[in-house]
Amino acid sequence: MDETKRQAIRDLLIEYGLLLDDDKLEAWVELFTADCDYRIVTRENVEQNLPNVLIWCKGKNMLADRITSYRHVNEYNLHWDCHTISPPRIAAEADGSWRVAASYSLFQTTLEGQSRLFSVGRYRARVVFNDNAPRIREMVVVADTGSILTLLATPI
């Protein structure tokens, strides 16, 4: 039972990265619970106990709005994303949820095929199971790369 859930969480994280990389952002939003909390913060702020955010979506609606705005309104550097995510550390919590931590590297590639390292950092997530399907209730992306190259339009 426990190992089944752990495997489901590992698969969730793989899906998370591939959906972003395949530009299936609307499907990526569906990996979250309705009451989710998604933040991108930087290590520079975290280490000073400063709450500042780059992106803060309080609830799935705000997360979906980020994607809608990206699709229809915002202008940004045209690129493809490529995430590399480490095997996660998974710990069961007393309330039945799971603490998940992993490292990521995110490369960006221009439409003419030039790649650059865009961001590295950590995922700190809380995963819950709804009808045996793992969903992300909380995701804090702690970016070591606090100096954002050009701009940040697509989720990490």
Place this chain on the structure above:
Amino acid sequence: MTTPLNVNWPRDDYSRVPFWLYHDDDVYALEMERIFRGPVWNYLALDAELPNAGDFRTTWIGETSVVVSRGQDGIVHAFVNRCAHRGAQVVRKTHGNAIEHVCIYHRWCYSNEGDLIGVPFRRGLKGQGGMPADFDPKQHGLRRLRVESFHGVLFGSFATDESSGAARLESLHDYLGEFGRTMIARFFTRPICIMGYHRQLVHGNWKLYAENLRDTYHASLLHEFFVRYGLDRATQKGGVKMDERHRHNMNHAYAGTDSQDEARAAYADQKGVEVDRLQLRDTGFLKFVPEFTDGMNLAAPTIFPNFLLIQISNSLATRQIRPKGKDAFEIFQTMFAYADDTPEMIEHRMLQTNLVGPAGYVSMEDGEAIEIAHRMSATTLNDHTVIEMGGRGAITDTVHRLTEGPIRGFWSYWAELMDVEATGGVR
């Protein structure tokens, strides 16, 4: 020090800027000398970031690393972060608290005020070695900047008594002018607290960003989110206001002074912008809680050369331009709130941080706009920009935002400091 610069301005009102001025190594070197180390006041940091004696933060003036430090005397000092001995970086952290600053290379030691207070083996050992007897530590402190605070905003200048620019340096009071003083005071009527920082590295010349901050024409065209939710659009009451020398500028707007229908009509013919395209599910975070008596929901005073203070609805920030070579600059943004904010207001301000910064709904586009301008202007250095929105000739305040006048104001003062003013150039 550097070769004299010669600029052939196509027009004397700075409505044409030659592209090579964004891409030239000599221009860039001269800017570091005549602008950032010249007779100007540069934004350093906020007083609230250094509450205690010994607190320090490293910041940048042009490409010079500067330490801002609260001395044991309680006064804020600023000094160049370069050891007087061999030129090494003394302070390597971004911030902290220290009773002294020790260069790791040979452990030369400096006080919180930047004075040299320790040289290891200065007297030698057993009568051997050591510094010459007449070595005077007082002559080898870290290079000090002049520092002044206005309502807790710390400014520094390299134009100290020993430098050539000193005679031209105005007091901070005069430099900001009534315009700058009024605007800064507006933001700091209550004690603030620091929420944190944003950094954005843009691959473009720093002047493209100085222009962007003075460009009210682009705001409601590039940033469609602004238009959709009435945060800033040309149909609203607002305008630009400059100091007498047109080096500083303030873009401002009043939300709710136009209707969605008016905006629809005005933007109907503007390609690429659609007032009603975006339909958000959760617009709660966009709520504007009025907190300034003037009713402005957008106020963005820009102080030459490196400072912006910006309110967009209830998000509050300072921004500092940090040039990183002629082809890049960092936007360093400090988000702040008021110390007496309720927890709900703090959360509201944090949610509105979604609007600003490198990932901001109404700001991310600038990074891309500047990079494409930098990229392509580099390929036609002898061509130039065309800056005529709002008219040619004299540079004036307006009660609308369809103007690029403040960009010409920036260039006019830039040319004065660089000693390359157009013949009969407007000021």
